Amino acid sequence: MSSEYPLFALSEEHQAVREAVRAVCDAKVAPFAADVDEHARYPEEAAAALLAADFHAPHVPEEYGGAGADALATVLVIEEVARACASSSLIPAVNKLGSLPVQIAGSEELKKHYLGKLAAGEGGFSYCLSEPDAGSDAVGMKTRAVRDGDHWVLNGVKRWITNAGVSEYYTVMAVTDPEKRSRGISAFVVEKSDEGVSFGAPEKKLGIKGSPTREVYLDNVRIPADRMIGAEGTGFETAMKTLDHTRVTIAAQAVGIAQGALDYALGYAQERKQFGKPIADFQGLQFLLADMGMKIEAARQLTYAAAGKSERGDADLTFFGAAAKCFASDVAMEVTTNAVQVLGGYGYTRDYPVERMMRDAKITQIYEGTNQVQRIVMARQLLAGVQSQL
Numbered sequence: 500m501s502s503e504y505p506l507f508a509l510s511e512e513h514q515a516v517r518e519a520v521r522a523v524c525d526a527k528v529a530p531f532a533a534d535v536d537e538h539a540r541y542p543e544e545a546a547a548a549l550l551a552a553d554f555h556a557p558h559v560p561e562e563y564g565g566a567g568a569d570a571l572a573t574v575l576v577i578e579e580v581a582r583a584c585a586s587s588s589l590i591p592a593v594n595k596l597g598s599l600p601v602q603i604a605g606s607e608e609l610k611k612h613y614l615g616k617l618a619a620g621e622g623g624f625s626y627c628l629s630e631p632d633a634g635s636d637a638v639g640m641k642t643r644a645v646r647d648g649d650h651w652v653l654n655g656v657k658r659w660i661t662n663a664g665v666s667e668y669y670t671v672m673a674v675t676d677p678e679k680r681s682r683g684i685s686a687f688v689v690e691k692s693d694e695g696v697s698f699g700a701p702e703k704k705l706g707i708k709g710s711p712t713r714e715v716y717l718d719n720v721r722i723p724a725d726r727m728i729g730a731e732g733t734g735f736e737t738a739m740k741t742l743d744h745t746r747v748t749i750a751a752q753a754v755g756i757a758q759g760a761l762d763y764a765l766g767y768a769q770e771r772k773q774f775g776k777p778i779a780d781f782q783g784l785q786f787l788l789a790d791m792g793m794k795i796e797a798a799r800q801l802t803y804a805a806a807g808k809s810e811r812g813d814a815d816l817t818f819f820g821a822a823a824k825c826f827a828s829d830v831a832m833e834v835t836t837n838a839v840q841v842l843g844g845y846g847y848t849r850d851y852p853v854e855r856m857m858r859d860a861k862i863t864q865i866y867e868g869t870n871q872v873q874r875i876v877m878a879r880q881l882l883a884g885v886q887s888q889l
Contacts, residue, residue, distance in 0.1 A: 507800065509571075514793035516568070517575045523552050524583035534585035535709035539701070541665055542709045550620045551581070556594040560602070563614035570744070570809035574751040574802060582762070585859035586709030588752050591624065591746045596745045596867075597624030599668045600809025604729030604737045613668055613688055618781050622691070627657035627715055628738055634659075635829025635872050637672070638681045638735065642717060643826040644673035651675075651687060651727065653695075653720040659866070663713035664698040667691045671717070672734050675695075679732060686734035688726045695720040706858035743820045744809045746867050750802040750823035753831035753863040757795045760838035760856040764788065765843055767851075784841065791834045798827035815887045818880035825873035828863035839887050 509517070515663025518806035535542045549555040554811065558573045559565025568576065572594060581588035597619050601609050617624055633639040641853055660669070669689045676683030689696060699714030729737055768779035778784050805823035808816045835857035839846035846853050864870045880886060 505692050507803070509575075509803075513572055513575060514586050515573045517579060519552070520554055520576050520579040521582075523548050523554065524579055524587075527700060528580060528587050529583035532587070532702075532709075533849075533852065533855065535584060535586055537577060537849070539703075539708040541711060542584060542587045542590075545580070545584060545789075546590055549587070549590055554580070555590055555620060556603075556617050556624075557591060558595045559614050559618040563618055565618035567612065569806075570747065571803060571806040574747060574806040577751040578755040578758070578802075581752040582759040584709070585752065585756050586707045587854070588755060589661055589707065589710040592745070592748045592752055593626065593666070594624050596661075596741065597626045597666065597668065597736070598672050598745060599741045600626075600728050601688065604733060604741055605688075608725065608727065609688065609728065615692050617668070623662055623665060624668045624670065624743070625660050625662050626667040627669050627671040627689075629657065629659045631656060631658050631714075636736070636870060638684070640672060640684065642673040643677075644670070644675050644685060644687060646675075646724070647721070649724050651724060651786070653687065653689065653717045653722065655717050657715040657717070659702075659712055660715050661710055661712055661866075663715050664691075664701075664711055669696075669715060671715075671872050672738055675731055675734075681735040682732050684735040684738075685731050686728035686737050687722060688728060689717070689720060689722060689865065693720050693722060694747070705861060705872040706855070707862055709713075726887075742867055743816050746820040746824035747802060747805045747809050749863055749867050750798070750805065750820075750827035753824075753827035753860065754795060754802055756856050756860050757791075757798070757827075757831040757834040757864070760835045760853050760860075761788070761791050763851070763853055763856075764791070764838040764841040767845075771842075787837055787841065793816055793838055794830045795834060797832040798823075802827055809854060813887070815880070815885050818877055818886050819878045821868070821876040821880075824863075824867065825870045825877070828860070828870060831860040831863055832857075 528545040528743035531544045551568045557566045561567035630640050644651045644653045671687050671689045675685040695718040697716045702712040773780050802823045805819040808819045838853040
């Protein structure tokens, strides 16, 4: 018997990826995280550093000019960036989310063109599924695409689009046949420069303030027919397949945020003195720290297992992707809240990073499918008998 990851250990190559990303983040991401959050500005320093190191979209296959990172290596990149700055981790995460539909279902011409541009750093990729009246109920979308000769004309509004306005490319889901519900939805690549594309004002958010979230407006956007991703009517299926894979990246982001909070809390607990000794000497605090570390490690192992299933395309990926995202994000919220508690009054101020991490953690329970939706997904998989024993 053999395993790609024997005894659940990272390979030397994967460990090297973690170390390389951590070095980049310690030098060029973490020092700017507080300022990025304070001024709600795009993390230009992190974007430049990740691009220079080829960590901005590590999942793009080598044949299209990318680094060719597997799903686990991509998870490691996102985890390590999130440990330093959650906003910055959305650069590699959303580049995968936005471009994966092209990678999964696009024509060879689309792959060469758009994945090549993404790998070369010529523009990021965002994902346009949600709408003002279609969040968890994505099938209820109203954005329309109408065929006009050799073109499609798109009209509609997409909401909650991460990195909108910064990204050059957008995977847009639109209704091509209203009579067919989910089978009447198709996917397209829209470019920022296409006539009729515009953006709303940045949302004023609780966390991930350095990653712009905006509405995307499509006003008679006319695009060539060959920019459809896959066959007509397959867009919703492609969108759901994409989320099976990318929910694992949100789990990685959550693990990274939680680890960053624990790291800081551990250092603080060993330095802060009360009653004549470090607060780390008190058993009540030790139990809190122990639970934080235990739950992070459980979330990490589940996330890595899900990454392996993503890479292999296992039949139970849907369950594992939902489970990893749901569990890791719940852990991130609990751990960051407890990290604030460890710091006491200081933790409640913006002078210390754990309150930022707590605010950043919350969104991981919401986007790419709320954790309530994840539980529905898991239950359906269990009831259908689609769950392995690893």
